[in-house]
Amino acid sequence: MNSRIASVAFNTFREAVRDRVLYNLIAFALLMSGAAILVGQISIDIERLVVVNLGLTAVSLFGVVIAIFIGIGLVSKEIEKRTLYTVLSRPVGRWEFVVGKFFGLTGTLVVNTFFMAIGVFLALLYVAHKFEKADGWLLVALYFIVLQFLIVCALALFFSSFSTPLMSAVFTFALFVIGSLSEDLRGFAGIARGLEGWIATAIAYLVPNFSALNVINRVAHGDAVPGRLVLYNSIYALLYSAMAIAGAVLIFQRRNLK
Numbered sequence: 001m002n003s004r005i006a007s008v009a010f011n012t013f014r015e016a017v018r019d020r021v022l023y024n025l026i027a028f029a030l031l032m033s034g035a036a037i038l039v040g041q042i043s044i045d046i047e048r049l050v051v052v053n054l055g056l057t058a059v060s061l062f063g064v065v066i067a068i069f070i071g072i073g074l075v076s077k078e079i080e081k082r083t084l085y086t087v088l089s090r091p092v093g094r095w096e097f098v099v100g101k102f103f104g105l106t107g108t109l110v111v112n113t114f115f116m117a118i119g120v121f122l123a124l125l126y127v128a129h130k131f132e133k134a135d136g137w138l139l140v141a142l143y144f145i146v147l148q149f150l151i152v153c154a155l156a157l158f159f160s161s162f163s164t165p166l167m168s169a170v171f172t173f174a175l176f177v178i179g180s181l182s183e184d185l186r187g188f189a190g191i192a193r194g195l196e197g198w199i200a201t202a203i204a205y206l207v208p209n210f211s212a213l214n215v216i217n218r219v220a221h222g223d224a225v226p227g228r229l230v231l232y233n234s235i236y237a238l239l240y241s242a243m244a245i246a247g248a249v250l251i252f253q254r255r256n257l258k
Contacts, residue, residue: 004091005100012104016070017111034123047127052138052220055120059113060145060216064176067109067149071156072168074101095249102157102245109149117142134222137215140230144213147237151208152176154244161248162255178203179210208240 035054120138125131155175159168178185185204213233215225 004096008100009104013107016108049220051123056216059116067152068172072160072165076165094253098249105153137219140225141215141219148213150241154241158244158248161252179208182209183211
């Protein structure tokens with residue numbers, strides 16, 4: 001990462017953490033983890049299962065909301081405030097601006113995930129009174145959640161490079177929902193015939209496979225996550241994010257900012 005990208009990333013991170021809505025979402029996610037404790041206490045012998053499921057789901061959902069909410073405005077806000085022209089008047093390329101924004105946003109989400117994860121582990125410790133060896137798999141689930149954020153950030157930047165903030169939010173959230181159901185979509189594509197089968201197959205392989213990155217239920221039951229799945233998901237998320245960012249760069253390079 002060169003100094004210009006690092007500078008854009010740092011400024012993006014600094015602006016993001018100043019956003020009050022960001023803190024509200026983090027606080028709400030921590031409250032969800034607290035609610036998991038209450039629900040777990042009224043559940044017989046499944047306290048850990050409930051706490052892990054609700055806690056990690058809260059981290060995932062609110063992290064996605066943060067990624068979409070901030071990501072869709074990274075470009076439009078700079079244009080509205082006319083600060084983009086000041087940045088680009090310096091020796092900063094448009095591709096460096098986009099890549100810097102991506103790194104700044106992902107850095108923000110990694111920090112937020114860290115603090116929300118602390119809330120989940122504290123809730124788990126409160127319920128179980130001790131950590132078990134199987135609790136280590138929560139770190140893998142959190143890592144997969146961060147990989148989801150990478151893809152969501154890249155998609156939000158991609159759509160915001162040519163669309164309005166509202167439509168960018170709709171497109172990004174729609175892809176997240178469809179991608180979360182990609183396994184079901186592939187199952188439907190396998191049994192469908194004709195044009196419907198071709199369309200379902202194309203959509204299933206084009207949308208991001210968020211369902212493969214969701215191992216919350218598995219780790220909640222204390223099951224191990226295979227190493228090959230960690231490797232596959234890491235490569236997949238990095239490649240998909242890179243392609244989305246490359247698309248955002250290509251579109252932004254050709255965009256008329258006047």
